[in-house]
Amino acid sequence: MFFQKLFTSYKINQCEIKNRFVVPAMVTNLCDEDGNITEAFIKYHEAKARGGFGLIITEDYGVNPNGVGYQNCARLYDESQVAANQRLTDTVHMYGAKMFAQVFHPGRQTSSAVNGGVQPVAAARIPDAFNREVPHELTIPEIHQLVAEFANTARLMKKSGFDGIELHLAHGYLLAGFLSTRQNRRTDEYGGCFENRIRIVEEIYHAMRAEVGPDFPLTARVSLTEDTVDGRQMQETMMIVKHLEKLGFDGLNLSNGEYTSYAPELISSTFTAKGYNVENAKRVHEFVNIPTIVANGINDPAMAETVLEQAACDFVGMARASLADPDMPRKAARGQLSSINYCIRCLQGCEGSLLEGKHVRCLVNPELGHETEYTFEQNPESKNVLVIGGGPAGMEAAIAATRQGHEVTLWEQRNELGGEFVSAIYPPAKGEYANFLVFLNHQMKALNINVVLNQTATVENVKEFNADKIIVATGGNPNKPNLSGIDAGNIHFANDVLLGREPIEGEIVVVGGGEVGTETAMYLADAERGHVTIIEMTGDIDAGLLRTVPTKRLFRDHEVTIITHAKVKQFNNNAVVIDYNGQDERIAADEIVLAMGYHADNELLKSLQSQLDNVACAGDVIEPTNALEASTSGFKAGYYA
Template sequence: MITKLFTPMKVGNCTIPNRLVVPAMVTNYCDEDGFLTDRYMAYIEEKAKGGWGMIITEDYSVTPHGKGYQYIPGFYKDEHVALNKELTRRVHEHGSKIFCQMYHPGRQSSHAVNGNVQPLAPSGTKDPICMDLAREMTVEEIHTLVEDFGQAARRCKESGFDGIELHCAHGYLLAEFLSSYVNKRVDQYGGCFDNRVRIVDEIIAAMRKEVGDFPIQVRISANEYVQGGRTEAETYQLARHLEEVGFDAIHVSNGVYAAAPIDQIIAPMFTKHALNMEAAANVKKVVKIPVILANRINEPGMADILLEMDKCDFVGMARGSLADPYLPVKAKKGKFDQINYCIGCLQGCEGPLLTGGCVTCLVNPRVGREYETDLTKTTQPKKVMVIGGGPAGLVAARTAAIKGHDVSLYEASSHLGGQFRSAAYPIGKGELSTTTSSYRANLEALNVPVHLNSEVSEEMIQEIKPDAIILATGAKPMVPPIKGIDGKNVFTAEDMLLGKYD
């Protein structure tokens, strides 16, 4: 039973319709000059259609050379405002609130991404992952950057956003100033806690000067998980300070780029669920403003119980919103079995970004293609035969049925899922089975007949007479020509996983 997830709550003077938040995720869908594209706007709008209470954009750069990725949006010139007005209009049309995340990547960037301009940082050091030597910022450059954040805030408000999220987490520039892991300065911006937090204090003051009581929240890493990085003890001190200087909410995350894989910013499937919940709960004890909890939470029931337990006030589901942008709508209707849950594979949401590509999703092929795929019902329905009940066949059948076609699916074996079924058997990978299960439930809800143990023949096709056939029979393992490999004592890896051996 869901109790608190769909109750409203305020961040500053903005009422968020429910407690489900889409945290910021880099997509690389915009252009090199920071302008939004139709692709990006359609991707964001899809989440608004899905009923998320607060959608936080990916990190907007506030300077032309302050990017960690090549194709992220920007708010460093007034010309950016027009397209952002269109974005906020489209989101508000569906009842969601939209906050703009702003940042500077600091040393977690490269010359290549920023037009051959050297990365900046509090101190002249290299990030162990990006490996570009950063240049130490001068005091004058710090003052200029503070003003840049203020002007970006002005543009944000003019564009119709509902609020701002200042990114002080994940090892980016402001996090670097806050942490002695990177900040080795001995002037007024380094050393003791009060000096290290000074730049953040100045930025929110510059923002408030431009936007008044406009909602501004902040994202922090509770634990940076690197030697010499900030741990929870100072984070609680930091949280109280951030409330005192005027932030309206605190978004609790974790990590920096150099953290160990199990403690990464983007948690893989082998990470425990809600890994930041105790840190968020402790932040709630020292502040009165709302606390957002994120990382490795993708089930509505889990989110609701975390709210009930007072671990947080909002729950962020970044990758969960990629896997199924309609998670809130389905949860509100009690259709939990039809939610396409994130499996924590990171193959589409993180892998491509490491080589300059764009975000995709292994379990939701529509991500990033919303702008070119119209799912409104057709006026000319066809009889569609889908051959193969693996992930591709299941998604194809579901998509064709949503479009209004008369769809039937045929699977030669006794189970759906194809190789996804066996892939769920190794330790720690059981969540892969949720993908097959959810798409099966979707086909049932769409009244799509599923025929198991049905190997399609030419005679069957001639009898059914489909208007279209989708062939999704997958692949067979390559068997090397080794003497004796066809013996009864030899089994494939899939056979072993599924227990098909003596």
């Protein structure tokens, strides 16, 4: 495919950027606890620069020790921090990429648990729904101090070699809070009318501009809408962007929403339409005369090219796409689109890991966040490696071991690769997940890995194979409770239903409201198989990170019944008997689907480990978790084979 626009250069102020690929800001948690730059932080950005991205925008830098949303976020407020940041920008510049630094203050969207024990601050004393701490309302002297801190950080950023600065005015953070009446309830000169609410932005802009000069790019990140009950919509956004242009900003990075809202488009999952922001971004692009960037759910170079062809923007932000494959621009330039490791918008590593206080990871790219560890520079002695199991863990193990120079054979007892992940691609809003299996299969073929399908492993034939290293990745099996009536003909496992092995319809009961159960219920409801009831023993269903709310919307539209705090007692006479509030209740069921978790398929592993000393393991055979942990542990096992 020929890309006419993606690989043309374009300027922001006097900064010429070699192509239209942009990495927008994303939190990594790769700095130290004081926000200082680490080698891991540098290597993370180097991978994207080496991969061909024209402009890389750092995560949001704090302007003081406490102005962060995560404990390990970057900060730049002291001269002593310049040298490390200079190493960062020097590294990125080696590849011809440009680097802007994003500067922000989290406002109420932080907590004293991660910001050094300080009460969050905001335009007004309104807590957000996630962090829940009532913020301190900034006084006017405190606002003036904050303006000075932004100016100081801008000075240090220019001194550190950054090519530009992006001021964060989006996503519900402090400055977005001043701009929006959703947060700003002040009655002084920083609240009320538009002129007052934008005053702090004007003061910060002028203070920063005085430090960096007229030829240094200053851009702003803006939410197009906030998608909340009283949040900003497009007409007011048009006021803001025109004002920012007149003020002197050199470009706009157009995003959407605010954190802690139910808006679907801020962090794009597979429930969000790809390119969700493009139409509104085009309105802004046609209205202003400064360069614009648009992001959100654009993870394919072909789509990025068409967005540019529509004149919707000047640059395309491909944030999570760059996590999945930092080499995307280079591959696109060569026409190697089928070799791209496409982001599947699962959010398990890029968001889920951060919420657990860990550094950024990626389900489809286990090297992310481990760039200093997985260097492939050790050149270990070549071994004969046998991988048992062809799910994501086994495939990642085989790929990593082969890249390390080992001779690898993979045995899979089924007639296809993919393991339990195959059934995971069938529910609604999961079609993009197929890209992961496509990429893994492509890698297996490209690396010429010997794959033997329909091969059952036993202790005897594994010993006979005589491998130098054995990696067992046999995964897990679905749980089957020991209850009366469990062997009835109308009881099915969820994966058999999803794969169409056992078509069902009528009055359907799904036992288990976790991710597998809710996705199976979605699959059945969306296919109009009948009335679906979910039985969950806890207080709520859990469809996975940022998926529960849109899943409940689908259930509402399809009249799916959800019964929580219910424990299944037995199955009989086309019914499920449950204990509900201490009383037995009978739920009619023509068909019953079990989604009650998994247990490790580890008998072979235990037998091999008791007789051999060269056996490693990966994935759910250790403990059933999720695909992120499976791919992570599989790659690690293969790398250290």
